[in-house]
């Protein structure tokens with residue numbers, strides 16, 4: 001296979017299929033991810049305006065089963081039904097139809113099948129915990145497993161790379177949810193294997209402090225956010241601070257690669273929190289402007305700062321495009337930090353709900 005630096009869209013076009021497959025079922029479980037350097041702003045065809053890097057999560061995940069049955073002849077439109085948590089879910093279908101249209105060129109076999117998609121998430125969707133990332137990566141992996149049935153000789157590395165390539169076309173951040181534990185997406189000079197087309201496992205040395213990093217997600221607001229990420233990305237076109245922001249993301253990624261090596265948590269925390277606040281400041285300074293943080297988001301941030309100042313514990317926060325707060329800390333301090341979270345932060349969550357997660361290894365296939 002081509003090395004990732006030279007791969008282009010053409011490399012993902014289908015090869016002649018060697019097998020006929022009539023009917024079957026495939027299940028994949030794919031995690032969400034939390035960006036440390038944020039993807040915010042994109043060009044045409046889901047190409048990111050700047051590189052991003054994320055921790056793959058472990059417990060926040062989607063499980064998707066794809067049942068497929070070959071039809072007598074291919075249809076004009078994609079022929080699929082969607083069940084979310086056991087019920088037909090019409091409002092998730094448009095995103096999936098868009099996804100199928102975008103990948104049709106690379107997976108032309110899709111229209112030959114009647115597809116039934118059954119999916120569920122282990123966490124609330126559409127509230128800034130990247131359900132689109134786990135949802136689209138799980139579906140992309142199911143599609144790739146179907147392609148592998150048609151082309152059994154496909155190499156594993158190509159399988160994973162194309163799954164990430166397809167997932168990106170469903171939702172940009174989804175391309176970072178195929179593999180663990182740290183994934184980079186977007187061309188960046190300091191990381192030769194990086195690509196705008198798919199996510200790659202962070203290739204550098206990672207200090208052991210990050211090996212089992214914890215992420216406790218505080219559910220400040222479980223409701224659907226008022227502006228989707230896709231709309232938010234588009235508001236970076238013509239944004240007065242866009243170019244400076246894109247440059248800053250490169251600089252922060254470079255700084256983070258150094259931090260991954262040294263394990264300097266002061267630098268890590270400063271960088272990660274600054275990225276989260278910059279993301280939200282981009283939303284606040286776009287036209288139209290919007291605020292996705294809630295009063296309790298700010299209460300939690302202030303409490304974290306106060307606690308860090310008081311105890312010296314390496315605890316920091318990050319945010320995605322929503323009100324919920326991801327609290328990040330090394331595993332060796334879990335006991336004491338969880339105590340603080342339960343005693344002082346959980347009161348700010350909707351129905352006192354929070355999710356304990358940690359850095360994970362990526363998606364896995366479940367045998368049906």
Ligand SMILES: Nc1ncnc2c1ncn2[C@@H]1O[C@H](COP(=O)(O)OP(=O)(O)OP(=O)(O)O)[C@@H](O)[C@H]1O
Nearest residue numbers: 095119126127128129130131132135228229320321
């Ligand atoms: N299991 C799933 N299978 C397929 N699509 C899903 C699944 N879960 C969520 N989605 C899609 O993702 C959409 C939510 O994505 P959106 O970007 O608005 O929010 P999010 O993923 O929670 O937050 P973030 O901005 O952090 O990515 C849903 O409306 C739905 O279309």
Ligand SMILES: C[C@@](O)(CCOP(=O)(O)OP(=O)(O)O)CC(=O)O
Nearest residue numbers: 035038039171172173229230320321
């Ligand atoms: C704030 C973010 O979570 C934005 C995620 O955006 P999406 O990947 O959800 O957007 P689309 O490509 O339009 O589907 C930051 C990040 O995960 O890098």
